[in-house]
């Protein structure tokens with residue numbers, strides 16, 4: 001019996017040590033948020049498609065492709081039909097789209113500066129999330145978070161997969177981050 005207790009406490013101690021070793025700085029910022037359910041809608045499908053393609057280009061450190069996808073997104077925002085959205089949400093949507101267009105534009109104009117593209121992508125990601133929560137989505141999205149981006153201030157992005165592929169660090173730190181929130185379709 002005594003032996004078992006000693007073994008158990010040893011196991012607990014090593015578990016504790018392991019947990020502490022596991023990026024202690026980062027886990028403090030890894031706030032898991034309650035999942036949200038949005039309406040099923042195709043209103044934002046083109047935006048989601050091109051946002052995700054842009055995210056993948058940044059994962060691949062492909063600033064040139066990111067720039068052309070930034071242009072596509074810019075066009076998607078321009079084409080977005082506000083009139084079919086609920087009246088009381090049109091103003092807020094218009095503001096989100098105005099901001100998001102600006103970030104998409106900067107991404108399109110900085111094909112030689114991936115760091116700058118990533119700065120805009122971080123805010124763009126927030127805009128796309130805010131947009132989708134209002135308009136609804138045609139697919140489940142996961143918000144992932146990299147605690148190390150921007151001098152450990154962290155940065156979030158959206159993905160259709162729970163697998164981490166980091167658009168802020170690309171090949172330098174492909175798997176840094178964790179899923180923070182699920183945005184699923186009702």
Ligand SMILES: [Cu+2]
Pocket residue numbers: 106107116120
């Ligand atoms: Cu800029």
